Amino acid sequence: MGSGIENARKTRQRTKPARPKAMIRRRRLVVGSWIVGTLLVIGGSAAWLGYKATIIKNELSAATGVLPDLKKAIGNNDTNAASKASESLLNHTSAAREAASDPLWKAASALPWFGQNLQAASEVAMTADDVARLAAVPLVNAFKSLDWKTLTPSASGMNLEPLREATPRIQAAAHAVRESTQRLNNIDTENLLPQISGPLTEARVELAGLSKDLNSASSAATLAPAMLGAESPRRYLLLMQNNAESRASGGIPGALAVLSVDKGSLKLDSQTSATALGAFVPPIAIDAEQQSIYTARVGRFMQDVNLTPDFATTARTAQAMWEKSTGERLDGVLSLDPVALSFILDATGPVKVTDPIVQQVGRDLPKELTGKNVVQTLLSDAYAKIEEPKLQDVYFAGAAKEIFGALSSGKSDPKKLMEALTKGVEERRILLWSASEAEQATIGQYSLGGMVSGAAISPAQFGIYFNDGTGAKMDFWMKRTVQVVKDCTRDGYREVTVRVTSTNTAPADAATSLPAYVTGEGVFGVPAGTVQTNVVAYGPVQANIDTVVKDGVKIPFAAQRHSQRGVGTSTIRLAPGESTTLDFNFGHIVQHTHPEIVVTPTVQSVKDVLLAPQVTPCE
CATH class of the missing domain: 3.40.630.190 (LCP protein)
Known part of the structure; x- marks a missing residue:
C-alpha cells in the first residue's frame, strides 16, 4: 500500500504543468518595479525633506539677519524702517513655518529617532514665527504710536496716554515670548543631531534674553503712568x-x-x-x-x-x-x-x-x-x-x-x-x-529695587559692599577692584573665592593738604588722611563664608546671615599710598552657575571695579 501511494505522488509530479518562463520574468519585473518604486519614493521623500530643511534653515538665517536692522531702526526712532524690518522678519519666519508644516515633513516627524529632529526643527520654526507675529510686529506698532519726545520730561509734563494705550500690546508680546521660551525649553536635546541641537540652544539663549527685556518693558509700561502722576500727583x-x-x-x-x-x-x-x-x-x-x-x-x-x-x-x-x-x-x-x-x-x-x-x-x-x-x-x-x-x-x-x-x-x-x-x-x-505693595512687588523683581533677596537675585549672586568707618569724605580717593580668583567643585559643593583689593590714592600729605571735613581730623579715631572701611561680603543662599584672608594671612571676621545668605564683615584701614587685599572664601555653595558679583557703586565706573575672573583650580 505504501508503494502505491508513493507511485501516485510521483505520477502527479510528472503530470504537473511546467511554469512558463514568461510568467516568471513578469513576476520578477513587478517585484523589481516595486523595489525601484519604493527606492524612488524614499529617495524622493528624502530629497523633498532635504529641500524643506534647506528652506527652513535659509529663512531662519535670513530672519536673524533682519534683527540688527530692526534694532537699529528702533534705536534711531525710525518708525518707517522699523515697520519694513518687521515685515521682512515676518515674511521669513512665515516661510520657515510653512516649510515645517508640509504634510510629508509632519509625517516624517512621527518616525523613530530621526523624527524627533524634524519635530525640534519645526518647533524652532514655529516659535520664530510666533515671536515675529505675536511680539515683534505688535511691538513695532506700539512703538509707532508713541511720541518719544512727549515722553521726555518737560515743563508741561508728559503725554502718558499713548503709553497706557500701548501697554496691553507690550504685555501680550511679553507673554508670547515667555510661552515660546517655555516651549523650546521643553524639548529634550539629548538625542538630537548637532545640526538641530546647536541652533536650538542658540534660540533658547536669544529668547531668554528677549523675554527678560520684554518683561522689564512690560513692567515699566504698566507702572510708569501711575508712578509719574498720570492718575494723581x-x-x-x-x-x-x-x-x-x-x-x-x-x-x-x-x-x-x-x-x-x-x-x-x-x-x-x-x-x-x-x-x-x-x-x-x-x-x-x-x-x-x-x-x-x-x-x-x-x-x-x-x-x-x-x-x-x-x-x-x-x-x-x-x-x-x-x-x-x-x-x-x-x-x-x-x-x-x-x-x-x-x-x-x-x-x-x-x-x-x-x-x-x-x-x-x-x-x-x-x-x-x-x-x-x-x-x-x-x-x-x-x-x-x-x-x-x-x-x-x-x-x-x-x-x-x-x-x-x-x-x-x-x-x-x-x-x-x-x-x-x-x-x-x-x-x-x-x-x-x-509705598504701594503692588507696585513694590513688581519693582522688587528688578535691580532697580536694590534688593538682596527675592526674584531679582540670581541664585549665584555674590555681593561686596563698602561702609565708611572714617566718618569723613575720604572715599573719593579710594580705588577698589573685585574679582573671582577661585571657582571649583569639591565633594559636590562649589567653592568660590572673591578677592577685594583696596588702595588709598590720597596724597602723602593728605592729613594737612586736604580739608578737615574731608579727612575727619581723627574725630572718630581714624588718623587724618587714613581711610577705614567695613567690607561686607554676601554669598548665595545657603552658602557659608569659611575664611577671610588678608594679604595672605587668615584673619578673624564677623560671620552672620541675612535672608539665608552667608554674610562676612572685615574692617581695613589704609594710610595714603597703602593697599590691601581681602580674600573671602565661600563654601557649601549648592548653585552650579557662573558667579554674579554685585558691588557698591563708587566714584569709579563699575566696569573698572569688577575685573574678569582669573580662576585657579581647587587644591
Whole structure:
C-alpha cells in the first residue's frame, strides 16, 4: 500500500504543468518595479525633506539677519524702517513655518529617532514665527504710536496716554515670548543631531534674553503712568547718595528733597539735609538680622539708613523718618548719586548755576555743571572750596535743583536720556521703592529695587559692599577692584573665592593738604588722611563664608546671615599710598552657575571695579 501511494505522488509530479518562463520574468519585473518604486519614493521623500530643511534653515538665517536692522531702526526712532524690518522678519519666519508644516515633513516627524529632529526643527520654526507675529510686529506698532519726545520730561509734563494705550500690546508680546521660551525649553536635546541641537540652544539663549527685556518693558509700561502722576500727583523722597563717604548702596544720603510728579511734570522742593533731621530716639525698627549686622544706627540716623545693601529696608526706614519729622507720608523713595547725575547731564547738556545764593556759595566752583565735571565738583572740589558744612549742603541742594530743572525743561535728547537712566539703573546708581505693595512687588523683581533677596537675585549672586568707618569724605580717593580668583567643585559643593583689593590714592600729605571735613581730623579715631572701611561680603543662599584672608594671612571676621545668605564683615584701614587685599572664601555653595558679583557703586565706573575672573583650580 505504501508503494502505491508513493507511485501516485510521483505520477502527479510528472503530470504537473511546467511554469512558463514568461510568467516568471513578469513576476520578477513587478517585484523589481516595486523595489525601484519604493527606492524612488524614499529617495524622493528624502530629497523633498532635504529641500524643506534647506528652506527652513535659509529663512531662519535670513530672519536673524533682519534683527540688527530692526534694532537699529528702533534705536534711531525710525518708525518707517522699523515697520519694513518687521515685515521682512515676518515674511521669513512665515516661510520657515510653512516649510515645517508640509504634510510629508509632519509625517516624517512621527518616525523613530530621526523624527524627533524634524519635530525640534519645526518647533524652532514655529516659535520664530510666533515671536515675529505675536511680539515683534505688535511691538513695532506700539512703538509707532508713541511720541518719544512727549515722553521726555518737560515743563508741561508728559503725554502718558499713548503709553497706557500701548501697554496691553507690550504685555501680550511679553507673554508670547515667555510661552515660546517655555516651549523650546521643553524639548529634550539629548538625542538630537548637532545640526538641530546647536541652533536650538542658540534660540533658547536669544529668547531668554528677549523675554527678560520684554518683561522689564512690560513692567515699566504698566507702572510708569501711575508712578509719574498720570492718575494723581505723586511725591517721592529723593536721597542724594554721596559716594565720597561710602554706604553699602552707594554713599551717605547727605542731601534730601521731595520730588513732586504730576502728569510727568517734575518739581524739586522741600530740600534739606540728613543732618537737619537729627537722631531718632527710639530708632525706627528694622528686622533683627539686619540690626545684628548693621546695628540700630540704620534706624537712628538718616545718614546711616543705607548701611544695609537692601534698598527696600533703606527706603522704608527713610520714609518713616521723614514722616516722623514732617508729618508727611510720601509715596516712595528715589535714590541717585553724582555719577548718575553725570549720565543725566550727558543727555541734558551743560547746566548753568543761576541761583544767586548758590552762585555766591560756589563762587570758586565751575559756573556750569557738565557730565564731565559734576562728580569732581560735588565729591571733591566743593569740600575744598566751601569750608562750612551747612553751605556745602546749600550748594549740593542748589546743584541738584539746577540739574532737575534742566531735566524737566524738555531739552533732553530722548535717546540719550533713556541710555543715561538705563546705565544708572544697571550700575545700581538709581534705585526706587514704592509705598504701594503692588507696585513694590513688581519693582522688587528688578535691580532697580536694590534688593538682596527675592526674584531679582540670581541664585549665584555674590555681593561686596563698602561702609565708611572714617566718618569723613575720604572715599573719593579710594580705588577698589573685585574679582573671582577661585571657582571649583569639591565633594559636590562649589567653592568660590572673591578677592577685594583696596588702595588709598590720597596724597602723602593728605592729613594737612586736604580739608578737615574731608579727612575727619581723627574725630572718630581714624588718623587724618587714613581711610577705614567695613567690607561686607554676601554669598548665595545657603552658602557659608569659611575664611577671610588678608594679604595672605587668615584673619578673624564677623560671620552672620541675612535672608539665608552667608554674610562676612572685615574692617581695613589704609594710610595714603597703602593697599590691601581681602580674600573671602565661600563654601557649601549648592548653585552650579557662573558667579554674579554685585558691588557698591563708587566714584569709579563699575566696569573698572569688577575685573574678569582669573580662576585657579581647587587644591
